[in-house]
Amino acid sequence: MVAIGRLVGQVVVPLALAYAAFLAMVIATTREWRPGSDRPIDRSAPTTRGEWRAFLRGLLLLLLSGFVLFVAIVAVFYWLLGGQPPGIVTNALRWGAALAFGVVLPAFILLTLAQRVIERRQS
Numbered sequence: 218m219v220a221i222g223r224l225v226g227q228v229v230v231p232l233a234l235a236y237a238a239f240l241a242m243v244i245a246t247t248r249e250w251r252p253g254s255d256r257p258i259d260r261s262a263p264t265t266r267g268e269w270r271a272f273l274r275g276l277l278l279l280l281l282s283g284f285v286l287f288v289a290i291v292a293v294f295y296w297l298l299g300g301q302p303p304g305i306v307t308n309a310l311r312w313g314a315a316l317a318f319g320v321v322l323p324a325f326i327l328l329t330l331a332q333r334v335i336e337r338r339q340s
Contacts, residue, residue, distance in 0.1 A: 292309070
């Protein structure tokens with residue numbers, strides 16, 4: 218039988234922290250106004266070269282920070298607390314990078330292009 222202290226340390230605390238981080242991200246992204254500005258955030262697809270640069274820069278920052286958080290969760294939850302072999306972190310780095318940059322990044326770009334086409338047809 219699993220001791221309560223071990224269960225709390227290995228499951229409850231990491232999940233609660235991950236959930237709190239998730240809620241913070243949801244709250245941060247649902248705000249309608251920029252800090253220090255009286256204009257709403259423009260959520261339309263980028264149209265100019267400068268808007269595309271800013272979009273891609275923000276997307277890469279989002280993907281990199283999410284990837285780092287993912288690898289940190291794997292390292293702490295599975296390797297340090299769960300006693301899994303260190304190879305689990307290597308697998309997280311390899312397959313997480315493939316997922317983030319080989320699947321998610323192209324999907325975001327394609328979906329943004331599709332949004333731009335739809336917005337053009339509606340206007």
